[in-house]
Amino acid sequence: MIEIDRIGFAIGKSEILNEVSAQLPRGKMTAIIGPNGAGKSTLLSLIARLISPASGTIRVDGHNVQQTASDTLARILAVLRQENVIASRLRVRELVGFGRFPHTRGQPDAQDGEKIQWALDLMALSPFADRFLDQLSGGQRQRALIAMILCQDTDYILLDEPLNNLDLFHSRKLMQVLQDMAHRLGKTPVLVIHDINYAAKYADNILAMKQGGIFANGPTQAIFEDDLLSALFDTPIRIHQIEGQPFAMHH
């Protein structure tokens, strides 16, 4: 479980998050949704201890992320930020392999090799495994980064807008993989997602954020409701049930 307790965060004088509290259940996929600038990325970075809160605490699996050794946390949670500029010339296989670093500290064994291959296959990267990152398209590079995070094989997987640059096929594939990890392996994926229909289809739990606070938090079916979503995005949204799934119409 991820327990967020009265988190405050500010940059200079401007308050970004104000007294945010929420609990994200273990073994479920949570989607964080909300308008631009709501504080979704900030909250994800705080959970992943990439930045420090001004006040409040966050626990992941009972570990206070501010006080737990970084290398211990690296075996519990993995995070991919929204923007990733990688200037190094690494081969895809090498990059994905670095996902094993928290476990191996640079001494990989045969099992790690299998994990790397598994992650490459999952993201359909085998044909490019020996290419350098700068010889890939934006979407392929994004998949390589996601493969590295999956290769880290942590219980908590935090991804900030992972569908950026991904085509329909790979978006769907990634969501299925993550859902499967949650339901079969008991992992806890937490994703910031813009396309709310992906959230509707795959997420078990929704955390809706607006203006630096929690707007709503609950099971997907409860959040996917006309008035709630319309108010969240300040846009008229109607939910239709299509083939037993909520589907949001917004244009």
Place this chain on the structure above:
Amino acid sequence: MACRTTNAMPLIAAILLAVVLCILSIFTGVADINIAALFNDPQALWLLAVSRLPRTLAVVLTGGSLAICGLIMQMLARNKFVEPTTAGTGQGAALGIIVITIMAPQASLTIKMLAAIAAALCSTAIFLALIRKLPTDQPFLVPLVGLVFGGFVGAIATFIAYQLDLLQYQDVWMNGEFSGVMLGRYEMLWFAAALSLAAYFVADQFTIIGLGKDMALNLGLGYRQIMLLGMTIICVVTALSVVTVGMIPFVGLVVPNIASRMMGDNLRASLPWVAGLGAMMVLASDLIARLVRYPYEVPVSVVFGIFGSAFFLWLLFSRPAHAR
């Protein structure tokens, strides 16, 4: 991290080339030494042991460690176009020696060395702090800031040296050459080489640092410790080489970039090649420096500087297009 089967041919060719360059280096010089003389002429043997061999070793050690330092600095700065002698580290070391020479002229070489290292560390830390504020999508700003900053620190050193009539000393530190190398006067370079080779044991950590702070944190790396370790290696090696042979610019830039183009930036794989290539390129430059105006010598820094700056320009203009 990946296990790749590599062809042995390049390795054999590289070793052969290295042996040839070393032999050429040892047997090049004003006094004629030939192999036969080594067996019956004690004077030739003495010259070899006291001057020729130390010089060749000094060149190899300096070239290898400067190349590694360039590579590490590029990882810390996350930028391919920086290296210690163009971004303030070397200039900082020179400034440190000048200041300590003025404040404590009687200070031992060890004290002077420490002053050079401390000043180099300060200078490098300031540079890395400066570039942190630059946008990551404009890689050319970083070397630009480095050149301006390095020029600034160097100018302070020159100004002080000028005021106090120390310019000829400063010239020795700023323009690297190996003609003064003798037995008993270059041994600190062994320490520099050992230190830079120690980087091999944290090669993965340096590669991860090159992926950025967030990625390093995500993988559980002690970001500050590795940054500090990298800076220490860079500064100690640079200061040691500035004091013993003087500054040789562009080695740390040219060599890692060639290696990066050829085999990428996974340090565990590329570091030994960077060291070897650095040693060989400086060895070749030193040979040219000794032969081009024979029997006089040109500073090796001038020779490498000419090739290096040309290569630097080519590098800036021929960056492979990135599909973003």
